[in-house]
Amino acid sequence: MSSQSGSADVLEALGANISLTPEQVGRCVDEIGLGFMFAPSHHSAMKHAAPVRRELGVRTLFNILGPLTNPANAPNQVLGVFHPDLVGIQVRVLQRLGSAHALSVFGREGLDEISISGETLVGELKNGRVEEYSVHPEQFNLPVHDPRVLRVATVEESKAMLLASLEGRAGAARDIVALNAGASIYVSGLAASLGDGVDRAFEVIATGAARARLDEFVAFTQRFAA
Incomplete structure (x- = not known):
């Protein structure tokens, strides 16, 4: 964190x-x-934006594009987002990109991963369908x-x-x-x-x-x- x-x-x-x-x-x-x-070694296009992103010091479109342009083209993946409104958007983009099974997650306290401090919003793509729901640590006996x-x-x-x-x-x-x-x-x-x-x-x-x-x-x- x-x-x-x-x-x-x-x-x-x-x-x-x-x-x-x-x-x-x-x-x-x-x-x-x-x-x-390592992104600079594998993202030939994105690496040119890295110096500018560091200088800006704020989130930009590249924070969204980077994970979506995975050079490995992984069909199954878990991605985090930095805003709750992006959960549904990101998972539907993954659907259009042909992902097989993917999760887009946002921890309510601002985490771009599943949280152990409260609710996490989840967008799940599976079998070609998208479902949105939330999870909480207590559901996993934590x-x-x-x-x-x-x-x-x-x-x-x-x-x-x-x-x-x-x-x-x-x-x-x-x-x-x-x-x-x-x-x-x-x-x-x-x-x-x-x-x-x-x-x-x-x-x-x-x-x-x-x-x-x-x-x-x-x-x-x-x-x-x-």
Whole structure:
């Protein structure tokens, strides 16, 4: 929940090589089941807008276009939006783009992901049809957490929080990771419902498999270091 560091920053802090070619990312996905596409390396058009976006310092159309122009052309995905009005719009754009199963989500306190602090608006595309609804942590037998406990100021704090969550340490970080990972498991077809996906995510964390896979991914990416 910090603008001070993003996923790329945290992965680099963990030792991952994020400057991979599309072919190398493909190998990660094929052999590890996990890949990371660093936008400047894979979004040949969007990268030219990055300096301008940083200088403006406000949200622009590119905040909407970026996720919708996924260079991997993934048919199943979970995307977050920064405004409630965009939930229905985004999921219907995904429908027109030919997505198979997708979720567009907005956490009521302003999160572009599923919230552990209250209601999350969801737009779901499945079997060619769109449905809009809301979910709440209590539906998944989870407590409501104060969102302030997820705020971090540095990359190292983000890294520590991520590792703690993957090691199964109870708390807001673990719960929000499981909720959002569960959504991805659901749209991938490995779970019959969002609730089942969340349950599976908690199981993978509890067994240590999630942390082990992260370590495996980091080590695999290092093979491509120059």
